[in-house]
Amino acid sequence: MVLSLFVLTGFFTHAYSQQVEEVTVRQLLQRVNQQNDSVYVVNFWATWCGPCVEELPVFSADELHQNQKHLKVLLVSLDFKSQKEKTLIPFIRQKKMEQEVLLLNERNPNDWVDLIHPSWSGAIPATVIYKNSSSVFHEGELNLHELKELIKTIHH
């Protein structure tokens, strides 16, 4: 029962009619720090961030997901909570975004930026790859090739 619920939830959150879940950094870290061989690609972005929006297609590229059953993309939006219904959800629909979008529910960046990675300045876009409790971090835009290379660095 729990499993089927889980599968169902997974199914619905993949559709671009998705509800956007709000998460704290600690909730996010709990979700990605797993010992299940899954690779979590976590991208911090926002609809108001031009370079982030340009980079987004990279995370849904077929080439990234091919033969990668255990790869899960989480697009963590730093949009403002007040803009969730007005801007973020319409944006997801309009772009037909298929990867799961989460909305970060945090207040003071000084409290949580370091939890993602100590070397992160706080500029977006930024991407972290998690696998079995280890992680690699990249600040700035990535193209598909760079993203795949970054993922490779954590594959062993």
Added chain:
Amino acid sequence: MRKMSTLLLMFALSLVAMAQVQVGDVAPKFKLLNTDYTEVALEDYNEQEGVILIFTCNHCPYAKFYEERIKQLHSAYKSQGFPVVAINPNDSVKYKEDGFSYMVDKGYEFPYLLDNEGIYKAYGANKTPHVFLLLKSGADNFKVGYIGAIDDSPQDASEVQLKYLENAIKAVKKGTAINPTLTKAIGCSIKPF
């Protein structure tokens, strides 16, 4: 082997180029075009106690959130020897709204300088807004006293609990140590010339 060491050297140099100034370092000098078509240099402020140097821009929502607070900082601290100097490091080709005419339209009472020389790199600013509190140090120099955010609540000025930048200035005024000297903030990546 030589090729390898050249590569290593280039890598090391690129690290140096990207390195952010540290608290306590001498503040890099600049002379940039202001929105009133004059040039403004750091040494123009040699008579002040310090400078609130803010890399900011027009297009970024975080910069917009802080626009009013930056104006208030200038009116509150200019008379206390800590005027604001704002620098826009973005290329208007990447962000139209960050073009010079749009900067002029802001009509700020403090200098709003166009960084077409990459001064942001000398400071290691990597987003807007990004604050550097400069403190007078000797006759012709400033040193960096604080780097980071203006306060702890970018999205809502009414929810601010910690005014990092103002606390730093107050500490300097009192002659006590600035704490913290470094904070993290979210902002828009800089798209330079």
